[in-house]
Amino acid sequence: MRHARAFGIAGLAVLVVGAVAFAQSTVQPLPDAPPVETTALDANAVAALAKAQPGNPQKGAQLAGACAACHGLDGNADIDPTLYPRIAGQSERYVAHQLALFKSGERLSPLMQPFALPLSAQDMRDLGAHFAQQTSGAGIADDAVVETGPYEGMKFYEIGQQLFRTGAADRGIPACMACHGPAGAGNPGPAYPHVAGQQAWYSSARLYAYREGETLEADKHLFNVMASVAKSLTDEEIEALASYMQGLHARPDPAMLAAIEAQAAAMPTPATPPEAMSVPPTDATADEALDAAPAPEVQ
Numbered sequence: 001m002r003h004a005r006a007f008g009i010a011g012l013a014v015l016v017v018g019a020v021a022f023a024q025s026t027v028q029p030l031p032d033a034p035p036v037e038t039t040a041l042d043a044n045a046v047a048a049l050a051k052a053q054p055g056n057p058q059k060g061a062q063l064a065g066a067c068a069a070c071h072g073l074d075g076n077a078d079i080d081p082t083l084y085p086r087i088a089g090q091s092e093r094y095v096a097h098q099l100a101l102f103k104s105g106e107r108l109s110p111l112m113q114p115f116a117l118p119l120s121a122q123d124m125r126d127l128g129a130h131f132a133q134q135t136s137g138a139g140i141a142d143d144a145v146v147e148t149g150p151y152e153g154m155k156f157y158e159i160g161q162q163l164f165r166t167g168a169a170d171r172g173i174p175a176c177m178a179c180h181g182p183a184g185a186g187n188p189g190p191a192y193p194h195v196a197g198q199q200a201w202y203s204s205a206r207l208y209a210y211r212e213g214e215t216l217e218a219d220k221h222l223f224n225v226m227a228s229v230a231k232s233l234t235d236e237e238i239e240a241l242a243s244y245m246q247g248l249h250a251r252p253d254p255a256m257l258a259a260i261e262a263q264a265a266a267m268p269t270p271a272t273p274p275e276a277m278s279v280p281p282t283d284a285t286a287d288e289a290l291d292a293a294p295a296p297e298v299q
Helices: 002-026 045-051 057-063 065-071 092-104 121-132 156-166 200-212 221-230 235-247 254-266 283-292
Strands: none
Touching: 045 092, 045 121, 057 065, 057 121, 092 121, 156 235, 200 221, 200 235
16 A cells, blocks of 8 residues: 555656656747837937928927926926026027937937937027027025135135136137126027026036037037136036026026015014104193183173
């Protein structure tokens, strides 16, 4: 009996192993995933802008919902100002041109290319018209005193202010405001960008890229203008310029102005001076008043 039971268990094990082997041999491999559909880069994206009509800000506002997740509803990137640049107040031509560069692959950005690829040239101009109507906010410039180096004793933002306003002629650096304007509002004609209030990290990153002097842009004219300026800037000067432009603004920031007005309204109202009290008449005045009074009739 004991041997029969052992043979029975052994036979059952053989059947189980055989079943498993059969099952493994009949499993069908999963089919390959279908290829991911992607939109190809458009080498003619920049040239197509010239054929588009002037931007419609109302249509641009409808398209801007996709931009709001990163750049904010009004283009001020309040969601994460350390990661996304301000685009509020940029000219229509500048916004459209940058979107076309992203679409053509001439400006590389893993974040921006997926958004730019499906846009038509007209979409880009419409978006540009929308953001051109928005008011750019402003940040705060760094006023820490520089302790060492050629700018010792100056406030940090003053280094950038000096370069922005007057440049450095002895080193071939023109004043930034010659192209971007004294208030940093840019120049819509040649598509020079609005730089006032721009996040310092973004401005410095762009200046470092210009200083490297390499670009994929087919038309290198605008890039070379900035590259010729940035090539002579030191790291300290780039960071100081970025800090100065971050705090630069032509008008009070609406949110800051509202906060100031709210603070003023919350301040206690100064006590009004008491009304002038009537001075009691002096004795002489009282006597004169008595003399002037009519005498009572005497019976």
